[in-house]
Amino acid sequence: MLNIKIEKAKTLKQKPDFTKLGFGKYFTDHMFIMDYSNEKGWHNERIVPFGYIPVHPASTVLHYGAEIFEGMKAYKTADGYQMFRPYENAKRMNDSAERLCLPTIDPEDFVTAIRELVNIDYDWIPTAEGTSLYIRPYMFGNDETLGVHAVHNATFVIILSPVGSYYAEGLNPVKIIIEKDDVRAVRGGTGYAKCGGNYAASLRAGKVAAEKGYSQVLWLDGVERKYIEEVGAMNVMFKIDGEIVTPMLTGSVLPGITRKSAIEILKEWGYKVTERLLSVDELIEAAENGKLEEAWGTGTAAVISPIGNLCFDGVSHTVSDNKIGNLTQKLYDELTGIQWGKNKDSRNWCLKVKI
Ligand code: PLP
Ligand code: COI
Numbered sequence: 001m002l003n004i005k006i007e008k009a010k011t012l013k014q015k016p017d018f019t020k021l022g023f024g025k026y027f028t029d030h031m032f033i034m035d036y037s038n039e040k041g042w043h044n045e046r047i048v049p050f051g052y053i054p055v056h057p058a059s060t061v062l063h064y065g066a067e068i069f070e071g072m073k074a075y076k077t078a079d080g081y082q083m084f085r086p087y088e089n090a091k092r093m094n095d096s097a098e099r100l101c102l103p104t105i106d107p108e109d110f111v112t113a114i115r116e117l118v119n120i121d122y123d124w125i126p127t128a129e130g131t132s133l134y135i136r137p138y139m140f141g142n143d144e145t146l147g148v149h150a151v152h153n154a155t156f157v158i159i160l161s162p163v164g165s166y167y168a169e170g171l172n173p174v175k176i177i178i179e180k181d182d183v184r185a186v187r188g189g190t191g192y193a194k195c196g197g198n199y200a201a202s203l204r205a206g207k208v209a210a211e212k213g214y215s216q217v218l219w220l221d222g223v224e225r226k227y228i229e230e231v232g233a234m235n236v237m238f239k240i241d242g243e244i245v246t247p248m249l250t251g252s253v254l255p256g257i258t259r260k261s262a263i264e265i266l267k268e269w270g271y272k273v274t275e276r277l278l279s280v281d282e283l284i285e286a287a288e289n290g291k292l293e294e295a296w297g298t299g300t301a302a303v304i305s306p307i308g309n310l311c312f313d314g315v316s317h318t319v320s321d322n323k324i325g326n327l328t329q330k331l332y333d334e335l336t337g338i339q340w341g342k343n344k345d346s347r348n349w350c351l352k353v354k355i
Pocket of ligand 1: 234254
């Protein structure tokens with residue numbers, strides 16, 4: 001049970017134009033912080049004005065990258081707001097914590113902390129089409145020593161950012177390049193955990209991709225460099241000859257909550273959805289012989305993002321005439337309809353909060 005101390009900001013920030021948000025550029029007036037030590041467990045839970053966090057120069061996170069995070073969203077409704085499957089994020093955060101030897105958090109405390117913070121910064125939830133309040137809970141190891149070991153001290157923080165679409169393209173198809181050299185994760189590594197190090201390892205290929213005009217990198221598995229894994233900030237799905245194929249969760253792919261939800265929706269709609277190993281050769285062959293009907297990514301930030309172009313080995317393949325495919329659009333409409341409270345939430349996915 002949390003006992004959150006609240007210190008309100010003395011002056012509130014000027015809010016940005018909610019129709020021109022981009023992603024992760026603005027932050028709300030407050031943040032949640034809680035400390036952990038092996039002796040005291042989680043303690044000193046507080047909501048304070050948004051600001052810098054002092055860290056010791058030897059802090060574990062600065063040297064050995066002990067950091068995990070989550071990404072989720074709050075959507076404004078007629079009488080408050082709602083969050084999409086927040087207990088799934090709580091669970092994944094604990095799975096990540098277990099992998100990196102960071103302390104776990106009671107899922108109820110995780111959700112309560114977010115609720116209390118969003119309640120205070122409720123006015124920051126944007127309402128313009130395609131916008132939401134992005135919630136970024138994160139935790140870092142905070143021992144003040146250079147020894148390499150499971151941490152004894154950690155800090156858990158939640159910050160909030162009103163966002164529009166993740167990609168500059170919005171709902172227009174993105175261009176993705178399949179990476180042959182760098183790998184993001186290997187089985188037995190940390191691929192399934194949402195830890196900062198995975199993203200650090202992805203930056204070089206992402207930079208090269210951006211220089212070539214691609215939005216993101218599509219990773220291949222780290223062992224055989226053969227099987228499709230995921231994109232930098234989203235899982236991927238392909239409609240091949242009427243069937244939906246998505247890479248199976250082998251341990252090096254992030255188990256996306258949007259992915260899981262999309263699979264449930266697609267199966268309910270009667271589609272055959274197969275989670276399996278999908279080789280890049282099979283994917284490119286399908287693109288070449290016209291069997292790759294649609295491709296899209298799934299993610300909290302990315303939502304459902306159509307892929308209009310796939311580049312492999314210097315050859316660029318157009319998908320779905322570089323337009324959003326019918327099924328991609330239908331899935332986007334259904335999922336965002338549930339998240340924005342416009343469609344019936346028959347699966348009880350949303351946690352509704354009245355203000
Ligand atoms: N894969 C990666 C590497 C991600 O960063 C994300 C974003 O969270 C996803 C997949 C999609 O996960 P989710 O749908 O839970 O947001
Ligand atoms: C998310 O979709 O929540 C993510 O974490 C992706 C990202 C911005 C790295």
